[in-house]
Amino acid sequence: xxxxxxxxxxxxxxxxxxxxxxxxxxxxxxxxxxxxxxxxxxxxxxxxxxxxxxxxxxxxxxxxxxxxxxxxxxxxxxxxxxxxxxxxxxxxxxxxxxxxxxxxxxxxxxxxxxxxxxxxxxxxxxxxxxxxxxxxxxxxxxxxxxxxxxxxxxxxxxxxxxxxxxxxxxxxxxxxxxxxxxxxxxxxxxxxxxxxxxxxxxxxxxxxxxxxxxxxxxxxxxxxxxxxxxxxxxxxxxxxxxxxxxxxxxxxxxxxxxxxxxxxxxxxxxxxxxxxxxxxxxxxxxxxxxxxxxxxxxxxxxxxxxxxxxxxxxxxxxxxxxxxxxxxxxxxxxxxxxxxxxxxxxxxxxxxxxxxxxxxxxxxxxxxxxxxxxxxxxxxxxxxxxx
Amino acid sequence: xxxxxxxxxxxxxxxxxxxxxxxxxxxxxxxxxxxxxxxxxxxxxxxxxxxxxxxxxxxxxxxxxxxxxxxxxxxxxxxxxxxxxxxxxxxxxxxxxxxxxxxxxxxxxxxxxxxxxxxxxxxxxxxxxxxxxxxxxxxxxxxxxxxxxxxxxxxxxxxxxxxxxxxxxxxxxxxxxxxxxxxxxxxxxxxxxxxxxxxxxxxxxxxxxxxxxxxxxxxxxxxxxxxxxxxxxxxxxxxxxxxxxxxxxxxxxxxxxxxxxxxxxxxxxxxxxxxxxxxxxxxxxxxxxxxxxxxxxxxxxxxxxxxxxxxxxxxxxxxxxxxxxxxxxxxxxxxxxxxxxxxxxxxxxxxxxxxxxxxxxxxxxxxxxxxxxxxxxxxxxxxxxxx
Numbered sequence: 001x002x003x004x005x006x007x008x009x010x011x012x013x014x015x016x017x018x019x020x021x022x023x024x025x026x027x028x029x030x031x032x033x034x035x036x037x038x039x040x041x042x043x044x045x046x047x048x049x050x051x052x053x054x055x056x057x058x059x060x061x062x063x064x065x066x067x068x069x070x071x072x073x074x075x076x077x078x079x080x081x082x083x084x085x086x087x088x089x090x091x092x093x094x095x096x097x098x099x100x101x102x103x104x105x106x107x108x109x110x111x112x113x114x115x116x117x118x119x120x121x122x123x124x125x126x127x128x129x130x131x132x133x134x135x136x137x138x139x140x141x142x143x144x145x146x147x148x149x150x151x152x153x154x155x156x157x158x159x160x161x162x163x164x165x166x167x168x169x170x171x172x173x174x175x176x177x178x179x180x181x182x183x184x185x186x187x188x189x190x191x192x193x194x195x196x197x198x199x200x201x202x203x204x205x206x207x208x209x210x211x212x213x214x215x216x217x218x219x220x221x222x223x224x225x226x227x228x229x230x231x232x233x234x235x236x237x238x239x240x241x242x243x244x245x246x247x248x249x250x251x252x253x254x255x256x257x258x259x260x261x262x263x264x265x266x267x268x269x270x271x272x273x274x275x276x277x278x279x280x281x282x283x284x285x286x287x288x289x290x291x292x293x294x295x296x297x298x299x300x301x302x303x304x305x306x307x308x309x310x311x312x313x314x315x316x317x318x319x320x321x322x323x324x325x326x327x328x329x330x331x332x333x334x335x336x337x338x339x340x341x342x343x344x345x346x347x348x349x350x351x352x353x354x355x356x357x358x359x360x361x362x363x364x365x366x367x368x369x370x371x372x373x374x375x376x377x378x379x380x381x382x383x384x385x386x387x
Numbered sequence: 388x389x390x391x392x393x394x395x396x397x398x399x400x401x402x403x404x405x406x407x408x409x410x411x412x413x414x415x416x417x418x419x420x421x422x423x424x425x426x427x428x429x430x431x432x433x434x435x436x437x438x439x440x441x442x443x444x445x446x447x448x449x450x451x452x453x454x455x456x457x458x459x460x461x462x463x464x465x466x467x468x469x470x471x472x473x474x475x476x477x478x479x480x481x482x483x484x485x486x487x488x489x490x491x492x493x494x495x496x497x498x499x500x501x502x503x504x505x506x507x508x509x510x511x512x513x514x515x516x517x518x519x520x521x522x523x524x525x526x527x528x529x530x531x532x533x534x535x536x537x538x539x540x541x542x543x544x545x546x547x548x549x550x551x552x553x554x555x556x557x558x559x560x561x562x563x564x565x566x567x568x569x570x571x572x573x574x575x576x577x578x579x580x581x582x583x584x585x586x587x588x589x590x591x592x593x594x595x596x597x598x599x600x601x602x603x604x605x606x607x608x609x610x611x612x613x614x615x616x617x618x619x620x621x622x623x624x625x626x627x628x629x630x631x632x633x634x635x636x637x638x639x640x641x642x643x644x645x646x647x648x649x650x651x652x653x654x655x656x657x658x659x660x661x662x663x664x665x666x667x668x669x670x671x672x673x674x675x676x677x678x679x680x681x682x683x684x685x686x687x688x689x690x691x692x693x694x695x696x697x698x699x700x701x702x703x704x705x706x707x708x709x710x711x712x713x714x715x716x717x718x719x720x721x722x723x724x725x726x727x728x729x730x731x732x733x734x735x736x737x738x739x740x741x742x743x744x745x746x747x748x749x750x751x752x753x754x755x756x757x758x759x760x761x762x763x764x765x766x767x768x769x770x771x772x773x774x
Contacts (some may be wrong), residue, residue: 001490021523047630058441060514061522063472066632066765070639074652078630079766081470081480085450091467095482100489103388104628127447135448136408241491243434243451243465252457264463378453379466 003088003225005235006385009347010038011218014185014335020215022059022073023071024117027126028281029111029217030072031094036152037221039231042047042108045074047105048083050295051092051112054128054341059118068111077109085273086288088112089218089342090372090381096222096243097383106224112343132375133249140166146289146378152263155256157204159306166202166309167290168195171208171332175316176286178329180360183344185214185335192313199333209290214335217345219351236350240275240384243269248378261298261372261380269369270301273384280323280384281365285328286344286373296371297325302383324363327352345370347384353387390612391487392622395424398605399574401722407602409446409502410458413437416498416604417459424608426618427494429553432461434492438499439513446505455498464496472519474603475499475676476729477759478770481628483497483609489625493611500604500653512600519762521635529544532677533597535637535763536590540678542643545589547694551591553696554677555582558595558719560705565716570731572601572722575608580701581676596677601722605730607737617695623737627662627771629655635765638694648767649686650756655755659689660771664688667710667771668752669739671732673760674717682702683758684712687769711750714739732757733770740774 010032012025029346043130053302061067065079089112103207119125126132129145130138137237138148156162172192178184190208198206221231228235244266247253251326254260278298287293294308302323303311311317319327328334331341349368351357368385397419401618421427437451448454452466467486471478475500483495506512516532517525525535543549559579565571577595585593608618615622631651634640641647655665664687674680679696690698691712698704704712715721715735718728736755738744755772 008621025521040389056441056515057447057449059522060444060518060526061634062444062470062518063619063762063765064518065471065478066761067635069520069632070634076631076633078546079471079632080630083470084448084452084466091452095467097492098486098489098504101490102485127553128443131443131447131449133450136410136456139447201756244463244469245456245466246463247457248450248454261463274459303510331516354608374453375450378450378504 001043001164002077002101003237004097004102004222005233005237006220006229006346007223007228007231008033008221009350010036010205010218010337011183011344011347013183014214014216014337016055016117018214022055022113025115025215026068026111027071027219029219033219033221037231039208042074045077045109046109047078047099048109048111049092049096050205051089051342052081052114053083053085053088057128059115077110084379085372085374085377085378087372087381088339093342093346093383094243094381097238097241100224106227107220109219110222110343111217111219112378113341114337114339115215116213116337117215124241136232137249146202148207149289149291150205151250152256153204158258158290162309164196165192165296166313167209169313170290170293171195172289174326174330175333177319177327177361178333180358182330184333185212186333192225205289211331211336215339216335216340218340220343220346234354236353236385236387239327240269240273240382241268242382244380246378248375251374253334257297259299259313259377259380261377262296263378266380269384270381275367275384280369281367282324282327283369283371284348284360285325285330287326287332287337287372292373293325319361319363327363329363338364342372349385353385389488389490390624391484391609391751392615392624393607393733393737394610394615394618394622395608396737397423398570398734399603400570401503401601401603401724404602404608406502406572409442412502412602412604413455413498413500414458416606419436420481420606420608426465429461431494432464432487432496434465435461435496435498436479436483438476438729439468439474439501440470440472444515446502450593453467456583458623464523468702471766472761473725474759474761474766474768475726479755480729480733480770481630481768484617484625484628487609493614495609497607497609497728497730498604498606501724501726501727502602503600503724504602524636533592536676536678537592538637539643540591543678549696551583552579553700554596554681555579556700557677558582561713561717562720564706564714564748565720565740567745568716571716571720572599573720575730598675598718601724603722603724603727605727605734621741623772623774625658625739625770626773627656628655629769631767635762637763646682646686646764646767648764649683652767652769653687656771657767662771666754667756668713668754669714669750669760670756671715671735672712673719674713674756674767675723679760680712692754699764706748714748714750720731729759736772740772
């Protein structure tokens with residue numbers, strides 16, 4: 001089978017870009033990518049895959065495939081838009097990877113983008129996020145997206161004795177990393193006490209346990225092994241790609257203290273890559289809520305079930321720890337423009353493995369992983385990368 | 388490269404399904420498919436690709452990949468949702484085809500679905516359709532989706548002398564075919580005079596030049612050559628798949644009397660399939676407006692530029708004509724539940740080539756084609772099929 005690698009990666013700053021449109025952000029990510037990868041011209045791009053969750057609901061614009069192709073200067077390339085809620089960017093990456101593996105394309109552009117702050121009513125953002133969950137069976141009862149994650153948090157507390165300081169340590173670590181990341185939305189550190197003491201959103205999750213609404217875009221250039229050396233001498237290979245689903249509604253899950261889809265997607269990716277979890281030294285994890293990173297590092301086998309909280313509090317996931325998680329700042333502090341996030345994770349790992357991030361955030365790893373969740377765990381996508 | 392074929396196909400009736408939800412329609416398409424293809428069990432499905440345009444805007448539900456996997460009884464298979472406006476179903480087919488070509492999957496389920504009639508305000512439907520066009524540069528000027536197609540119609544009239552009777556002949560033919568199709572939304576014939584005399588929507592397009600708002604779902608089972616004979620002895624192979632883009636806004640097109648993306652996607656598909664346009668004896672064409680079928684049969688080389696209208700009026704695209712177009716009734720009379728349409732087109736061609744449609748609609752063809760348009764021609768996807 002065709003081997004697929006990343007030849008270049010670029011992301012915009014994640015922020016509240018009040019003065020900029022989705023088009024503008026997506027175009028910056030494409031132009032920025034072409035500036036980084038000087039040995040490629042737009043006419044080489046036969047296919048562009050766009051990850052986006054909810055531009056229809058958020059800005060009244062669908063059909064982002066040709067929109068990004070058009071405003072990226074890539075016409076008449078084919079444009080594909082894929083969606084899997086908060087995992088839309090990871091799904092775009094995986095779809096680009098499979099399009100190249102098909103043998104029909106040697107080069108694919110993957111763009112993730114979301115423009116959330118054109119919606120200024122927080123109730124609208126809450127409703128859009130909730131549309132990743134089961135509309136008929138959950139939303140109509142009044143359960144919000146944060147409320148769903150609060151239920152999972154309580155289940156983990158109950159099962160394993162995890163507490164608020166454990167989950168707060170996730171946010172504190174991710175904010176500490178973001179201080180050094182020029183692309184991050186929140187370059188400000190918080191202590192564990194500050195996270196624990198923040199205003200309540202959905203008990204036990206406080207404001208600093210929750211990722212923000214963000215605007216941003218990210219892009220990677222995927223190539224087959226046949227052509228990648230024309231563009232770069234130091235590609236990062238995608239050695240494993242896993243994807244699994246679970247029910248949309250929480251009521252139908254096996255349990256709420258673990259995400260089955262993450263376990264299955266991780267298993268697929270590890271088997272393809274031929275690695276065990278302890279080979280992973282750097283990982284960009286889905287931390288839309290602080291609890292999600294705890295679930296992820298347990299479900300991916302970095303730590304035993306129930307040990308994710310204590311390990312985080314002990315610093316084992318800090319930069320240079322047993323496994324560095326979210327050196328970018330994660331969804332919490334880098335920001336979470338839904339469809340852009342999964343692509344930005346790949347950009348971060350690409351730059352980590354090439355030693356191109358700020359020195360304070362450098363994890364010195366040879367093998368990396370990205371983990372993306374859609375909804376409350378209904379979609380999980382895991383990729384493994386190697387220099 | 389891996390050869391990909393269709394092993395089974397099923398569609399719900401297209402209609403205003405007031406009593407049924409998107410979930411319900413999607414589940415019927417999956418269950419119906421498994422009843423048709425008795426030699427396959429759900430555990431063989433590793434991947435499901437869902438085509439849908441606007442469930443977020445229409446019913447407040449995103450994340451249809453795992454939703455369809457879940458309610459189709461296919462957990463924990465991966466679920467992918469793709470979108471390209473009115474070509475979303477065709478994009479789902481093409482993505483499933485490429486996922487199998489990648490070698491990672493031998494079986495893929497492709498589902499198209501849309502639930503439009505939960506929105507009862509026609510202004511909301513108009514706004515959703517328009518979100519396939521350029522929101523910033525066209526919609527804010529007040530240009531509607533039907534208005535955009537009216538501009539293209541006038542350009543074709545001006546360039547080639549096409550007239551209202553020519554385009555009306557498309558609707559009259561498609562309605563005549565739908566009379567015999569049990570799955571069609573409108574099983575009623577109209578004369579050309581009736582079409583020409585219908586109430587005006589956007590000059591020169593009248594009510595009977597426009598496809599309706601519809602609910603429905605369709606599904607096909609795609610397999611690699613390695614496993615397809617376990618399921619059926621009479622597969623239909625996808626021998627060509629083309630996909631191209633054009634600008635979202637009409638102002639940036641080369642001209643308005645032809646769709647460049649169709650020409651490019653058709654060229655790709657013909658070259659892959661190793662056929663010329665005159666080999667195609669049956670085609671499901673995108674006729675969201677009557678003019679679109681005229682543009683399509685010219686851009687795909689069935690007729691010379693400007694000859695599409697006269698050829699249609701002369702009956703050359705009727706069943707048994709030079710090339711039978713829209714034996715199903717087309718978007719106009721079969722119905723147009725946006726994301727379902729492209730998959731339903733594949734179901735029709737699958738059944739046409741296997742001689743499984745109602746005898747009155749049988750085109751007796753060996754090679755077939757489907758043509759799908761997103762927006763005003765910003766996306767074009769073309770597939771070629773052979774027994």
